[in-house]
Amino acid sequence: MTIHKEGYKSILITVIIFAVINLLSFYFISYSTPWLSWLIFILTLGLTLFIVSFFRIPARQLTKNENQVICPADGKVVVIEEIIDEEYFKGKRLQVSIFMSPANVHVNRNPLSGEVVYSQYHKGKYLVAWNPKSSTENERHSVVIRYPKGEILVKQIAGALAKRIVNYLTVGQKVEQGSELGFIKFGSRVDVLLPVGTKVNVELNQVVQGGVTVLATI
Incomplete structure (x- = not known):
């Protein structure tokens, strides 16, 4: 460690x-x-x-597979649903959300390899992270990673305790699956927006490990 x-x-x-x-x-x-x-x-x-x-x-054997999306954060899966993304895709996406408690490991990792094509910080509120409105109203940082088959959006969201989001990615940067995406201090949530129809490999309330647990198959 x-x-x-x-x-x-x-x-x-x-x-x-x-x-x-x-x-x-x-x-x-x-x-x-x-x-x-x-x-x-x-x-x-x-x-x-x-x-x-x-x-x-902690020392971990990170999962690396170009056909899989890996969980970007430790925590518990609290949302698996179709939503309308108004920020970037302007259409339907499949959202998977991971709630991070203060006891979880808080480093965030790139869920797949690719190129960063969008990176945007948004000021906002500090609603509790499990509130559905936190995805669009809380302080957050969104990045979109383009890979050979499409694009996914990863959103770091501040919560009632989290007051600082750190994101290391810039537009044009090439990233490797499992490398550090950022860090959220003192509990929060990470959303992953996938193409509709993507096979999700996790279930609601499942405890996952960032960089290890397979989130979806692409």
């Missing part, structure tokens, strides 16, 4: 806060109320370990 680069600053700040709080607690509280000092230590240690865990990148 390694730590993602997006976490360096957050982890450093958390460790400094942990150290300062516990030094003050030890100096001013531990002598008169030792149990309170220990409680503060346990709570702040738990928070520090959670922040470190949030930015983890």
Whole structure:
């Protein structure tokens, strides 16, 4: 397991806060109320370990297959339905959405290899990520990857806790399946818009792994 680069600053700040709080607690509280000092230590240690865990990148054998779309994120499948995409395709698409809890790995990966032909950030609200309106009303970043058989859109969506979306892709860039697409801090959702009729390999409420679980066959 390694730590993602997006976490360096957050982890450093958390460790400094942990150290300062516990030094003050030890100096001013531990002598008169030792149990309170220990409680503060346990709570702040738990928070520090959670922040470190949030930015983890576990060692995995990534799935690579040019005929498959791989899940771009860890989490649970919460939507599989046909929708009308007004942003890019201007027509029907098959949407598969993955909800990411704060406990999930939060690095996002390219679901297939191809060329980035669209990349757009949208300001918006911070509705809870499982709200259907979050796909079109929340802060989000959409990218479209063109592959030999067509195009898919991947949408990173901010949630009630997620306040920062990081996307690494630019128009014209060639991307490899499984390489990093971006990162969303502190829980959110990723939508994948596929051509109608695509064979979906996941089910509602299925727990998936980014870069590993096969989302669809193309």
